[in-house]
Amino acid sequence: MLAVRDVTVAFDGHRVLDHVSLTAEAGEVVALLGPSGSGKSTLLRVIAGLIDPDAGTVSIDGQDVTHLPTHRRGVGLVFQDEQLFPHRDVGANIAFGLRMQGVDRATQTARVDELLALVGLPGFARRAVTELSGGESKRVALARSLAPRPRVLLLDEPLTGLDRELHDRLAGELADILRASGTTAVLVTHDREEAAAVADRVVTLDGADSVVVELTAAETHDLRRAVLRTGTPSDEVVLPGDDDPATVHLGLRDDRGRVVATSTWRPRPAPHEVGGGGAAAVQLRMMATDPALQGTGLGGRLVEAGVAWAFSRGADVVWANARDTAVDFYRRHGFDVVGASFVTESTGLPHHLVVRHRPR
Amino acid sequence: MTRSTGHGARNALPARLLGALAIGPAVFLGVFYLWPFVTLLARAAGVDDGALGVLGRAATWRVVWFTTWQAVLSTVLTIVIGLAPAYVLARFRFRGRRLLGGLLTSAFVLPTVVMGAAMLALFPPSLERGVLAILAAHVTFNLAVVVRTVGAVWRHLPEDMEAAAATLGAAPGRVAREITLPLLWPAVLAAASIVFGFTFTSYGVVRVLGGVARSTVEVEIWRRATQLGDIGGAAVLAIGQLLVIGAVVAWSTAQQRRHTRALDLRARTRRRRPRAGRERLFVAATAAVTAAVVVAPLVALVERSLRTRTGHSLEAWRTLGRPELRRGIRVGVDPLAALGHSATTAAVATILAVGLGALAALAIAAAGRHGRWLDVGLMLPLATSAVTIGFGMLITFDQGPFDWRASWWLVPVGHALVAVPFVVRSVLPVLRGVDPGRLAAAATLGAAPARAWWEVVVAHLWRPLLPAAGVAAAISLGEFGATSFLSRRGGETVPIAIERLLGRTGAVLQAQAYALAAILAAATIAVVILLEPPEERVDALTRAGTDARRS
Numbered sequence: 001m002l003a004v005r006d007v008t009v010a011f012d013g014h015r016v017l018d019h020v021s022l023t024a025e026a027g028e029v030v031a032l033l034g035p036s037g038s039g040k041s042t043l044l045r046v047i048a049g050l051i052d053p054d055a056g057t058v059s060i061d062g063q064d065v066t067h068l069p070t071h072r073r074g075v076g077l078v079f080q081d082e083q084l085f086p087h088r089d090v091g092a093n094i095a096f097g098l099r100m101q102g103v104d105r106a107t108q109t110a111r112v113d114e115l116l117a118l119v120g121l122p123g124f125a126r127r128a129v130t131e132l133s134g135g136e137s138k139r140v141a142l143a144r145s146l147a148p149r150p151r152v153l154l155l156d157e158p159l160t161g162l163d164r165e166l167h168d169r170l171a172g173e174l175a176d177i178l179r180a181s182g183t184t185a186v187l188v189t190h191d192r193e194e195a196a197a198v199a200d201r202v203v204t205l206d207g208a209d210s211v212v213v214e215l216t217a218a219e220t221h222d223l224r225r226a227v228l229r230t231g232t233p234s235d236e237v238v239l240p241g242d243d244d245p246a247t248v249h250l251g252l253r254d255d256r257g258r259v260v261a262t263s264t265w266r267p268r269p270a271p272h273e274v275g276g277g278g279a280a281a282v283q284l285r286m287m288a289t290d291p292a293l294q295g296t297g298l299g300g301r302l303v304e305a306g307v308a309w310a311f312s313r314g315a316d317v318v319w320a321n322a323r324d325t326a327v328d329f330y331r332r333h334g335f336d337v338v339g340a341s342f343v344t345e346s347t348g349l350p351h352h353l354v355v356r357h358r359p360r
Numbered sequence: 361m362t363r364s365t366g367h368g369a370r371n372a373l374p375a376r377l378l379g380a381l382a383i384g385p386a387v388f389l390g391v392f393y394l395w396p397f398v399t400l401l402a403r404a405a406g407v408d409d410g411a412l413g414v415l416g417r418a419a420t421w422r423v424v425w426f427t428t429w430q431a432v433l434s435t436v437l438t439i440v441i442g443l444a445p446a447y448v449l450a451r452f453r454f455r456g457r458r459l460l461g462g463l464l465t466s467a468f469v470l471p472t473v474v475m476g477a478a479m480l481a482l483f484p485p486s487l488e489r490g491v492l493a494i495l496a497a498h499v500t501f502n503l504a505v506v507v508r509t510v511g512a513v514w515r516h517l518p519e520d521m522e523a524a525a526a527t528l529g530a531a532p533g534r535v536a537r538e539i540t541l542p543l544l545w546p547a548v549l550a551a552a553s554i555v556f557g558f559t560f561t562s563y564g565v566v567r568v569l570g571g572v573a574r575s576t577v578e579v580e581i582w583r584r585a586t587q588l589g590d591i592g593g594a595a596v597l598a599i600g601q602l603l604v605i606g607a608v609v610a611w612s613t614a615q616q617r618r619h620t621r622a623l624d625l626r627a628r629t630r631r632r633r634p635r636a637g638r639e640r641l642f643v644a645a646t647a648a649v650t651a652a653v654v655v656a657p658l659v660a661l662v663e664r665s666l667r668t669r670t671g672h673s674l675e676a677w678r679t680l681g682r683p684e685l686r687r688g689i690r691v692g693v694d695p696l697a698a699l700g701h702s703a704t705t706a707a708v709a710t711i712l713a714v715g716l717g718a719l720a721a722l723a724i725a726a727a728g729r730h731g732r733w734l735d736v737g738l739m740l741p742l743a744t745s746a747v748t749i750g751f752g753m754l755i756t757f758d759q760g761p762f763d764w765r766a767s768w769w770l771v772p773v774g775h776a777l778v779a780v781p782f783v784v785r786s787v788l789p790v791l792r793g794v795d796p797g798r799l800a801a802a803a804t805l806g807a808a809p810a811r812a813w814w815e816v817v818v819a820h821l822w823r824p825l826l827p828a829a830g831v832a833a834a835i836s837l838g839e840f841g842a843t844s845f846l847s848r849r850g851g852e853t854v855p856i857a858i859e860r861l862l863g864r865t866g867a868v869l870q871a872q873a874y875a876l877a878a879i880l881a882a883a884t885i886a887v888v889i890l891l892e893p894p895e896e897r898v899d900a901l902t903r904a905g906t907d908a909r910r911s
Contacts, residue, residue, distance in 0.1 A: 012633070045523075048523070048526075048527055049526075050523050050526070050527075051635075052635075052636060069526070069531070069532075070523070070526035070527055071526045071527075071528075071529050071530050071531050071532075071534075071535075072529075073527075074529075075527055076527055076528070077523070077524065077527040079520055079523075079524060081518075081520070083518060083520045083521045083523070083524040085521065085524075085525070085539060086543070087542045087543060096525065096528050096530075096538075097528035097529050100528055100529035100530050100534065101529055144528065145527070145528070148528060148529060150527075154527075
C-alpha cells in the first residue's frame, strides 16, 4: 500500500506540488490524470525518491520511506522514454533488478523468460535493445520494472508516443499484466480513456479547471452519499439545518459539470470556548470530496472560498469540529485549535474545535 | 564536390583549375614534410650499430621507461581529476560555468614552455624541477581534453537512465559502475588516448621542468641530435616514437568502435541547477578547485615576474628591452627582440598556413574522392611530433644546394607545416556543407563550372578563415618543438628565449623569463579568442590547443 501525504515540491520558488496526498491500496491501480505541467511526473519522482519533497511524507506498506534512497525503496518506475540500458541486451536489461538483489543466475534466467512471455516477447532475451521497435521497447521497459517485484510500480506516461492502434492494444495488455501480477501501481497519463482502461481509480491532480459554485442541498447529499458508499469514513448524509435558508452549500464542479467536492456553511453561534460571546459566527459543517480527487487540494480551495464568503457576510469567526486527523489541514488554512479533544456522539471519533477569526 | 555528387562530368571543374589549386599545398607538403621524413628514415636505417642497437642501449631504455610511466600516470591522473569538472560542467547550470570552461580551454592553449615556466613559478624550489611539477603541468594542460571529450558524451547520457538503475535497486556506486562508466567508456578512452599522445611526446614541459635527469623520448631526440651529434640514434628514436603513437591511436580507435553505444546523440539533458545542499556543495567545490588549479600557475607566473631578491618591483618588465645585463655583459638573449621575432614569425607562418590551407581545402572539397590523398597527406604532420618535423627539416636542409639552415624563413615554414592541418580542418567542413544543388542552380542560370564554383563555393571560404588564422597564429606563437631545431642564433622566438632565460642564474633574468611567459600566455589566449565568433570560441580554443600542444 502506498500513502503520499501533504507533499509539497517547489522548483526555483515555483510550487509544482502543493500539499498533495494520494493513496493506493495493495494491488490497486491508480491513474493520475492531469494536463502537462500539473506535477504528475514530479509526484512519481517524489514517490520513487528521485526528488526530495520540501514537505510531506511517502510511505509504502506502512514504512515511512521519505528519507530512503531510491535503490532501497522497492519502487519500480517505467519511464516515458523507457531508458533501457543501450549497452545491455533485452535479457540483461530485465535481469538488472534481479542482479541488484543478488538473485542467482538460474532464477534470473527463469524470471526473464517468464516476464518476456508475460509482455508477449518470448525469445527476445538476446536481442539488442537498440533494435527494438517503439512498442517492443515499451514492453521491455515494463518487464524490466516488474522483474524485481516492486512494492509499488510507477508508470510515467508509459504509452505516450505510440500510434493510436498500438496504444489502445497496449493499454489493454497493460491492464491485464498489472492485474495478473497483482501489482500496486500508479499510472501517470494525460489521456482519460487510457486512465479509464487501465486503472481501478482515477485521480485528477489538477483542480484548477473546477470552479467554486453554490450547490443545492440535494446535490451536496448526493456527493456525501457517494463518498460514504466508497468507504471513506463520513458521519452522515443529511445533517440538521441543511435545508435552513441561511445555510450555504459551496462546491466544485469539474469541466463536465459533475460535483466533485462539497462543503456546508451554516451561521451558528460558536461554542463558548471560542469566546467573544455574541460575535457573528459561521460553522463549517462537513466537507466531502470525490474519492478520485482526494488529496488534490480541492478541500483547501473550498475552505478558503467558504471563509471568504463568511467574512464577506459579516461573520467574525468561522469554526468547525475537526476530526483529529484533519487538524493539520485546518491549521494550514489559518485555523487555531481551541480546547481539548472531545468525542462527538454521531461518530464516536475524537475531534477538536478549530477556529479562524476575521483578520482585524 | 561537383564530381562526387555526380551531376555530370561536363559540369565538373576543369582539371587544370583543380591542379592549380592543389599544386602549392602538394609541393609544400612534399618538400618540407615528405622529403625530410624520407631523410629521417634513411638516417635511422643507416645507424652504425643498427636501429636495434640504439634501442638496445640501457640509456635508451631508461628514457623510454620514464617517458612511458610518466605518460601513463599523467593520463590516469588527468582522467581521474577531470571527471568531476566534466560532470559538473556537463550537468549543471551555475554562475561562472562558461568562465570555468573558458579557463580550462585557456590553460589548454598555453604554449608548453609557458606552462613549464608557470609550474616552476608555482612549486617550491625543492620540487620545482621534477616529476611532480611535470605531472602537474600535464594534468593542468589536459583537463580541458577530458572535460570536453567526456563532458560531451555526459550531456547525452540521460540522468533518467541512472534513475532507472536506482529504481531497480542499484546503489549509487553500482549505478556508476554498471551504467555511467560503461556508457562513458568510449569517451574516456578517446580522451585518454589524446592525453597519452600529448604526454608521451611531451617536450617543452620536460625541457623546462625535467632538469638534467629527466628526459622523454622527445627531449632525448633533441639532446642526441643537437648536443651529442648522434643523428642516427635520434632518427631511430623519432621513428620508434612515431610507431608507438600510431599503435596507440589505432588501438584506441578500435576500442572506441567496439565499445561505442547507441546513445541518442540528439537528446541532450538540459543543464539544471544543483538541487540538494550536498549537490550544491559538490558543484561549488569542484568549480572552485578546478578554477584554482588552472589559475594558480598563471598567478604564480605574474608574481614571479615581479619578484626580486628583496621584494617586488617592475624591474624585470622595465629591463626587457635591455640585452645587456650590465654594461658590456650580454646574456645572449634579447627579450624584446624575441617578441619582435615571434610577431614576425607568427605573421608569416599564419599567412603561409592560411593561404596553403585554404587552397588545399578548396582542392580537396572540389576533387571529391580524389581529394582524399591530399587530405590524408596534409594530416600527416599532425600525427608527427613537432620535434620530429623540426629534426627532419634540420638534417635535410643542412647541405648545398639546399642549405637553408641560416634562412630566417625556415622557422615560419616549420610552424606553417604544423598549422596547415588545422586550417584545412576548420575550412573543409564548411565547404563540404555547401549544398551541391546550388551549383546546379548556378549552372542552369548560365554559370560555367568555374564561375559557378567561384560564386557558390568560394564565397563560403572567408568566414572560417578568420578563426583558422587565430589558431595558426597561436600555434606559431607557442611553437617550441620544431623551433628548437630550426632557430638561428640571434633569431630566437619568445618560447626559445623563455627556455634560455630560465636556465640562467640571476633573479632579474628569471623574472624576465616569467614576464615573457606572461606576455606569451596573454597573447596566445587573446589571439584565439579575438578571432573567433563568440559561440564558437570554446571549440576553437580546443582545436587550437590540440595543435599548440604539439610544439
